[in-house]
Amino acid sequence: MIETLCRVCKSKGYFSGLLFKCTNCTAVHWDKRKVKKTFSKLKKDSEEFKKLKQQILTEAKVPKSQGNYCYKIRLRKQKKYNLENDFYIGRTGLHPYERYLNHLLGKYASKHAKNYATAMIEFEGPMKFEASKSREFEWGMEEEAKGFKVIGPKENEQMNIQSNKTSKISELQESK
Numbered sequence: 001m002i003e004t005l006c007r008v009c010k011s012k013g014y015f016s017g018l019l020f021k022c023t024n025c026t027a028v029h030w031d032k033r034k035v036k037k038t039f040s041k042l043k044k045d046s047e048e049f050k051k052l053k054q055q056i057l058t059e060a061k062v063p064k065s066q067g068n069y070c071y072k073i074r075l076r077k078q079k080k081y082n083l084e085n086d087f088y089i090g091r092t093g094l095h096p097y098e099r100y101l102n103h104l105l106g107k108y109a110s111k112h113a114k115n116y117a118t119a120m121i122e123f124e125g126p127m128k129f130e131a132s133k134s135r136e137f138e139w140g141m142e143e144e145a146k147g148f149k150v151i152g153p154k155e156n157e158q159m160n161i162q163s164n165k166t167s168k169i170s171e172l173q174e175s176k
Contacts, residue, residue: 017059067126086149096123
């Protein structure tokens with residue numbers, strides 16, 4: 001295990017395979033450069049891709065999913081979309097670390113999580129499917145109330161990230 005500093009809290013952490021885990025906070029991140037280099041010449045649905053992905057997940061000691069989860073990924077600053085270390089919030093039936101890897105690989109990925117993710121800050125779960133749907137939306141509202149721009153909740157797929165608005169989550173809630 002290689003020791004390095006956390007991208008979020010700057011505390012010490014370690015790599016388990018290609019997955020960095022902070023020893024202080026709940027943040028994790030994949031070694032994006034090595035992941036992309038490893039998969040660059042493989043087709044996403046090929047057997048070789050699937051085997052290699054499973055090997056990377058095993059080396060990183062990513063557990064099997066036990067239900068549904070909600071997760072929060074920090075996005076790096078991006079002037080084009082007016083993002084300043086804000087968040088992508090999503091939900092999944094996979095373990096969140098595996099889902100984060102899928103985002104980086106471009107498999108069922110949000111362009112924001114694929115291109116601008118810096119770390120998975122935290123996740124909640126496992127929980128039932130319906131609970132994950134409502135929690136994803138609630139979590140987005142909570143982060144928005146703190147002043148962050150939020151991308152991702154399913155109820156708000158078409159957030160207006162190109163305007164100066166924080167997001168449309170509040171507008172959606174008011175219209176219900």
